[in-house]
Amino acid sequence: MTISNQTSSDIILETKNLKKSFPVYVKGVVRKTLVGYIRAVDDITIKIRKGEVFGLVGESGCGKTTFGRVVLNLLPPTSGDAIFDGQRIFDMKDRKEALWFRKQAQLIFQDPYLSLNPRLSVSEIIGEVFIIHSRGMSKQERRERVVKLLNLCGLEDYHALRYPHEFSGGQRQRIGIARALAVEPQLIVADEPVSALDVAVQAQILNLLKDIRKRFNLTYIFIAHDLSVVRHISDRIAVMYLGKIVELAPGEDFVRNPRHPYTEALISAIPIPDPTLERKQIILPGDVASPLNIPSGCRFRTRCIYAKQKCSEVEPPFEEISPDHFVACHYPVESKLF
Amino acid sequence: MTTVEKSISEDDIKISSEDDDILVDVRDLTTYFYTEFGIVKAVEGVSFHIKKGEFFGLVGESGCGKTVTALSCLNLVRFPGMIEGGQVFFKGKDVLKLKDKDIRKIRGAEISMIFQDPLSSLNPVFTVGEQIAEVISLHEDVKKDVAKERAIKLMEEVGIPLAQERVDDYPHQFSGGMRQRVMISRALSCNPTLLIADEPTTALDVTIQAQILEIIRGLQKKFGMSVLLITHNLGIIAENCQRVGVMYGGHIVETAAVKTIYKDPRHPYTQALMAAIPRLDLSIDKLQTLPGSVPDLIDPPTGCRFHPRCSYATSKCAEVVPPLKIWTSDHEVACHHHEEINASKD
Numbered sequence: 103m104t105i106s107n108q109t110s111s112d113i114i115l116e117t118k119n120l121k122k123s124f125p126v127y128v129k130g131v132v133r134k135t136l137v138g139y140i141r142a143v144d145d146i147t148i149k150i151r152k153g154e155v156f157g158l159v160g161e162s163g164c165g166k167t168t169f170g171r172v173v174l175n176l177l178p179p180t181s182g183d184a185i186f187d188g189q190r191i192f193d194m195k196d197r198k199e200a201l202w203f204r205k206q207a208q209l210i211f212q213d214p215y216l217s218l219n220p221r222l223s224v225s226e227i228i229g230e231v232f233i234i235h236s237r238g239m240s241k242q243e244r245r246e247r248v249v250k251l252l253n254l255c256g257l258e259d260y261h262a263l264r265y266p267h268e269f270s271g272g273q274r275q276r277i278g279i280a281r282a283l284a285v286e287p288q289l290i291v292a293d294e295p296v297s298a299l300d301v302a303v304q305a306q307i308l309n310l311l312k313d314i315r316k317r318f319n320l321t322y323i324f325i326a327h328d329l330s331v332v333r334h335i336s337d338r339i340a341v342m343y344l345g346k347i348v349e350l351a352p353g354e355d356f357v358r359n360p361r362h363p364y365t366e367a368l369i370s371a372i373p374i375p376d377p378t379l380e381r382k383q384i385i386l387p388g389d390v391a392s393p394l395n396i397p398s399g400c401r402f403r404t405r406c407i408y409a410k411q412k413c414s415e416v417e418p419p420f421e422e423i424s425p426d427h428f429v430a431c432h433y434p435v436e437s438k439l440f
Numbered sequence: 441m442t443t444v445e446k447s448i449s450e451d452d453i454k455i456s457s458e459d460d461d462i463l464v465d466v467r468d469l470t471t472y473f474y475t476e477f478g479i480v481k482a483v484e485g486v487s488f489h490i491k492k493g494e495f496f497g498l499v500g501e502s503g504c505g506k507t508v509t510a511l512s513c514l515n516l517v518r519f520p521g522m523i524e525g526g527q528v529f530f531k532g533k534d535v536l537k538l539k540d541k542d543i544r545k546i547r548g549a550e551i552s553m554i555f556q557d558p559l560s561s562l563n564p565v566f567t568v569g570e571q572i573a574e575v576i577s578l579h580e581d582v583k584k585d586v587a588k589e590r591a592i593k594l595m596e597e598v599g600i601p602l603a604q605e606r607v608d609d610y611p612h613q614f615s616g617g618m619r620q621r622v623m624i625s626r627a628l629s630c631n632p633t634l635l636i637a638d639e640p641t642t643a644l645d646v647t648i649q650a651q652i653l654e655i656i657r658g659l660q661k662k663f664g665m666s667v668l669l670i671t672h673n674l675g676i677i678a679e680n681c682q683r684v685g686v687m688y689g690g691h692i693v694e695t696a697a698v699k700t701i702y703k704d705p706r707h708p709y710t711q712a713l714m715a716a717i718p719r720l721d722l723s724i725d726k727l728q729t730l731p732g733s734v735p736d737l738i739d740p741p742t743g744c745r746f747h748p749r750c751s752y753a754t755s756k757c758a759e760v761v762p763p764l765k766i767w768t769s770d771h772e773v774a775c776h777h778h779e780e781i782n783a784s785k786d
Contacts, residue, residue: 375719378703
């Protein structure tokens, strides 16, 4: 896929100035007063390519989960647009259109303990999908499809009759994946799918996600806070800071040659299991600013070790500074961390 | 009974005469939990030592007994848990045999501990200053205002800005990273010789994690204390510790100097663990996985607890628990077959 000559058919999902804010109230004795808005997603314009794994990293509270929910039309946006396969998803009002979009785009959740109904058996959890999306499917066929999906995700036939509490965390995540695959979607948003799992199980799930992507030519938006995991699975990586994407680049380029000071610090802060590796460590001062009170100009400037006068006055635009490498910074760094 | 006593007294002599630089020596520690579902054999026959001024790491997956080991070192295991056996020598004294009155003098003063979740280990109804000062006045005979002054100094030491004012704030007014700093300053209030840090950064973001680990490293150098760092993150071990113990299913399977173990992991579990983590600095196509899942410690596998998941297991592995044996001077392995397994490497 060439980068400069992108035709619209290469793009599966496009967001244009997407914004989502949440009002914050303080409850008084008589009434609650609005004290401000949390700008969880603040003006994001990106294109996600067909068949890629788009990794989205950021610290807690940066808005990555909100972004995932908004592009799935699970949360209404405050403003902006999202176009999926040529269709504006926020315009879909009737049930038919909404069902069509649900069939195209699915979600895998973080917590495999909370995302499965404890009162349904696995065959009911996955079979429910067919009741909604493939009306008229016979019971027999439904059962066969469930078993097929379970096998695909590394579970056995007899697991279909069991209930969620009978499974380990990794197995539950497999059920969640099987459920997402049931509608044969094109896009899967995976929101921290492995962060609740131990390393050995995490490796199994990551391998499974990689396998099924190849097999069904899926597109992932892979949201996680662990950059090592994101780098392992993603083709391109975007990093969010206080509601904005500040850098977007192909995986290798992103890790080897970060241009935004935040990315540089983030990468240098991740412990690498190799005691012989000598590298520069940048320790950021302070905490993330409150999303209720985003700093003027560049929102990262309060923690940036390179911040200058201009950074507090002008918000840096999100620009392509080298082929396929986008950064929102007035003074991009040249960094070789490894 | 007499033989037991004899062996202890021999140990006592040994520790005071030969190993002057050993601060903590844990031998054959066994802790069980008596639950309604059965006896959870959480820690069994765990032995390791920490030298003076050493940064020692304990790594393993969740439920492998890391935290129980640390709590046992302070004799803090509570019902339904019981320390079944073993000794924990701290400065030559067996902590597990001390009277309540005596061990209280050690806890918080000579050995202090910080936990994973700083919010649940701070009392919400007292200011952070009061909570730090409490530790000081408990162990030392000082006036209230002196203790508060010291609390402020400690808060400055760990990099809490405006400590003078923030000393009167309550825990909920601090961010996660700042709360963990408060915990560290409280742990440091009586100049401990051993700091036990149980997953101190797991609840924090990576940039804050880097800050906290830098503080712990800095303080360790400054005060020359030993640190027992418990984590599941092999990267944190590599970047902070000098020696490491790897735990699996309540046993220690390998201990070694950090530089050695990452270059030459000898236990099949250590090898599998290292091959299962995605790396930031390397591009890996397929991660190695382990078959099966972590053992149920109510009914753990006989022999080597790793044998049902180990591709090299033989009938001996299912029968005999492999002892932790010295391989090289700074490397111990608990595996019957590690020499054959690693023959091609050696």
